[in-house]
Amino acid sequence: MQKEITIYDIAKQLELSPATVSRALNDHPAINQNTKTLVANKAMEMGYRSNMFASNLRRQRTKTIGVIVPRLDSAFMSTVLSGMEKVANESSYNLIISQSLESVTKEIANAKTMFDSRVDGLLVSLASDTDNLDHFNTFFRKGIPLILFDRVIAQKNCINIVIDNQKAGYDATIHLINQGCKRILHVTGSLKRNVYADRLRGYKLALLEHGLTGGAELERSTNLTRQDGLDLVNYIKSMAIPPDGLFIASDFCAATCITALKQSGFSVPTDIAVVGFNDDPVSLVIDPGLTTIHYPGQEMGEIAAQSLINHLNGLLRLSTTNTILLNHELVVRGSSQRVVSQSTLP
Amino acid sequence: MQKEITIYDIAKQLELSPATVSRALNDHPAINQNTKTLVANKAMEMGYRSNMFASNLRRQRTKTIGVIVPRLDSAFMSTVLSGMEKVANESSYNLIISQSLESVTKEIANAKTMFDSRVDGLLVSLASDTDNLDHFNTFFRKGIPLILFDRVIAQKNCINIVIDNQKAGYDATIHLINQGCKRILHVTGSLKRNVYADRLRGYKLALLEHGLTGGAELERSTNLTRQDGLDLVNYIKSMAIPPDGLFIASDFCAATCITALKQSGFSVPTDIAVVGFNDDPVSLVIDPGLTTIHYPGQEMGEIAAQSLINHLNGLLRLSTTNTILLNHELVVRGSSQRVVSQSTLP
Numbered sequence: 001m002q003k004e005i006t007i008y009d010i011a012k013q014l015e016l017s018p019a020t021v022s023r024a025l026n027d028h029p030a031i032n033q034n035t036k037t038l039v040a041n042k043a044m045e046m047g048y049r050s051n052m053f054a055s056n057l058r059r060q061r062t063k064t065i066g067v068i069v070p071r072l073d074s075a076f077m078s079t080v081l082s083g084m085e086k087v088a089n090e091s092s093y094n095l096i097i098s099q100s101l102e103s104v105t106k107e108i109a110n111a112k113t114m115f116d117s118r119v120d121g122l123l124v125s126l127a128s129d130t131d132n133l134d135h136f137n138t139f140f141r142k143g144i145p146l147i148l149f150d151r152v153i154a155q156k157n158c159i160n161i162v163i164d165n166q167k168a169g170y171d172a173t174i175h176l177i178n179q180g181c182k183r184i185l186h187v188t189g190s191l192k193r194n195v196y197a198d199r200l201r202g203y204k205l206a207l208l209e210h211g212l213t214g215g216a217e218l219e220r221s222t223n224l225t226r227q228d229g230l231d232l233v234n235y236i237k238s239m240a241i242p243p244d245g246l247f248i249a250s251d252f253c254a255a256t257c258i259t260a261l262k263q264s265g266f267s268v269p270t271d272i273a274v275v276g277f278n279d280d281p282v283s284l285v286i287d288p289g290l291t292t293i294h295y296p297g298q299e300m301g302e303i304a305a306q307s308l309i310n311h312l313n314g315l316l317r318l319s320t321t322n323t324i325l326l327n328h329e330l331v332v333r334g335s336s337q338r339v340v341s342q343s344t345l346p
Numbered sequence: 347m348q349k350e351i352t353i354y355d356i357a358k359q360l361e362l363s364p365a366t367v368s369r370a371l372n373d374h375p376a377i378n379q380n381t382k383t384l385v386a387n388k389a390m391e392m393g394y395r396s397n398m399f400a401s402n403l404r405r406q407r408t409k410t411i412g413v414i415v416p417r418l419d420s421a422f423m424s425t426v427l428s429g430m431e432k433v434a435n436e437s438s439y440n441l442i443i444s445q446s447l448e449s450v451t452k453e454i455a456n457a458k459t460m461f462d463s464r465v466d467g468l469l470v471s472l473a474s475d476t477d478n479l480d481h482f483n484t485f486f487r488k489g490i491p492l493i494l495f496d497r498v499i500a501q502k503n504c505i506n507i508v509i510d511n512q513k514a515g516y517d518a519t520i521h522l523i524n525q526g527c528k529r530i531l532h533v534t535g536s537l538k539r540n541v542y543a544d545r546l547r548g549y550k551l552a553l554l555e556h557g558l559t560g561g562a563e564l565e566r567s568t569n570l571t572r573q574d575g576l577d578l579v580n581y582i583k584s585m586a587i588p589p590d591g592l593f594i595a596s597d598f599c600a601a602t603c604i605t606a607l608k609q610s611g612f613s614v615p616t617d618i619a620v621v622g623f624n625d626d627p628v629s630l631v632i633d634p635g636l637t638t639i640h641y642p643g644q645e646m647g648e649i650a651a652q653s654l655i656n657h658l659n660g661l662l663r664l665s666t667t668n669t670i671l672l673n674h675e676l677v678v679r680g681s682s683q684r685v686v687s688q689s690t691l692p
Binding site for chain 1: 390393395410417418419420421423424425427428431432435438440441442443444445456459461462463464484487488572598601602605608609627628630631632633644
């Protein structure tokens with residue numbers, strides 16, 4: 001490897017003092033703009049690298065933020081990451097990313113790697129089988145801030161960024177009730193995770209308030225995959241009395257289900273009205289358009305990164321703020337909107 | 347911040363020598379398993395961090411790989427990143443990610459940040475308006491390996507990982523011709539980028555070989571967004587003779603277009619057969635299913651990361667391999683398969 005270029009090398013080439021070069025590179029007000037430009041161009045030409053790395057080491061800061069998510073290949077998570085990258089980049093932080101692949105074993109290994117990499121802080125959304133935060137104790141003990149987002153466990157000294165999933169589940173269900181649905185089937189994910197347990201709670205609350213029946217037959221806990229969407233249609237066909245409304249906790253699964261329902265002769269929304277969750281791009285592509293809960297993924301990513309950076313800069317103490325709740329929104333499209341006068345039963 | 351725990355602190359607590367602790371932590375064969383477990387547990391309990399960071403600094407290696415992509419919130423890019431993370435994680439490398447947001451200006455800034463962060467190597471997919479690789483000269487001069495993937499510019503000392511986009515464009519078009527299409531419209535992205543320019547070339551070649559007419563009216567360069575998919579349907583409706591085949595260089599845009607075509611009274615595939623590109627999840631959700639080119643995103647991410655790590659470990663010299671071509675595959679679904687006996691004209 002080539003020898004590292006220093007400010008002394010640049011100074012020699014430009015016949016300037018090393019102090020001038022250093023001040024020019026650090027945008028010092030005493031140095032005029034022409035000199036700054038001259039030094040910057042020469043530094044670039046010679047391949048000079050600022051000593052950020054070494055200076056961060058001295059300051060015990062790496063200017064990196066670790067991110068652990070369940071899966072990278074998810075439409076929702078990719079918008080969250082996009083928001084995090086935007087904010088981190090603007091504040092000159094690097095993002096180190098890793099995925100748990102929904103396994104607590106991998107999440108524990110990821111946490112250890114992040115710790116050894118000396119990240120300044122950590123942003124985490126939990127795997128589907130994580131039971132507690134013990135694997136982050138090394139961070140807590142060292143005072144390294146940890147922010148949980150989306151999939152969280154409430155714990156002291158650890159900020160949570162979420163939407164009100166119970167209210168969102170309630171809003172989705174009330175909307176179906178308002179469209180005339182009397183028998184609403186809810187399809188959800190692992191009930192270990194707040195996001196799914198809370199949506200189910202909201203669904204039950206809405207039924208209760210309107211004197212509608214729920215029960216085991218109308219609650220399905222799945223992995224919310226495409227196959228689960230297809231299996232659901234077979235389940236519906238096997239029911240003595242099929243549902244007239246579906247609330248599915250993921251848009252991709254809901255969209256798959258709508259296509260399969262139509263292919264099985266059900267009319268959407270006339271026979272079965274459908275509401276999804278997340279407002280993924282797919283909800284706009286299918287026909288009819290999918291009614292869903294808009295989940296502010298980009299904003300969640302931005303706020304998570306900004307809160308962490310503010311904490312690191314002493315502008316916000318995480319311990320004083322335990323939960324940040326973001327607004328969700330019901331977006332009504334064709335999959336649930338019933339026009340009473342037009343019956344299009346198959 | 348709490349004082350950093352050293353091997354001396356662990357040694358004192360366990361009444362072992364620092365050398366034994368150090369060897370236990372480094373999995374030295376002379377230390378028995380019980381002692382290794384004892385030391386590992388105590389190290390975890392006390393919050394010991396391996397000195398990877400300082401030792402990497404001494405070795406002038408950071409064990410980090412920089413990744414610059416056009417957009418993080420893309421279905422295709424999220425599968426690529428997932429593949430990169432998998433391989434990097436297995437080899438104890440960290441991934442630092444950033445996005446250019448399709449702007450060369452931001453890409454230049456990202457490159458500088460990566461350089462200053464002393465990444466060991468860089469994986470880049472270019473922004474839509476990047477004209478050359480000058481902003482990576484600092485890397486080339488320092489011998490820091492750069493691998494371009496998907497959106498590339500051919501250059502010495504710089505490995506490219508791509509699929510054969512011209513062949514893929516050719517395959518898509520030939521498939522439409524085999525389904526009886528005589529007037530095929532091609533919708534593509536920025537022709538500055540190899541991926542789109544090559545697909546267009548393949549399309550033209552297929553038309554030429556079969557004596558079919560192309561020309562400006564049948565070639566549309568867009569941003570391949572949802573809106574572009576909707577605009578396309580208006581364009582088709584405005585044509586004196588509408589096309590009977592569509593080859594669209596992105597699945598999401600193609601899926602949007604199919605839904606809008608059906609809403610405008612066109613039958614897919616009978617009136618217009620449609621082929622997309624990428625094999626995004628959306629291609630399975632819409633009705634009819636979207637015929638597309640399967641693009642091995644996860645595999646591309648894995649191979650890009652592995653090639654870079656092999657180079658860093660001296661197992662593969664990048665300069666001897668200039669391009670790695672991955673296989674694509676035509677996946678035929680309902681959107682292009684014409685069943686001659688069933689006419690379902692609206």
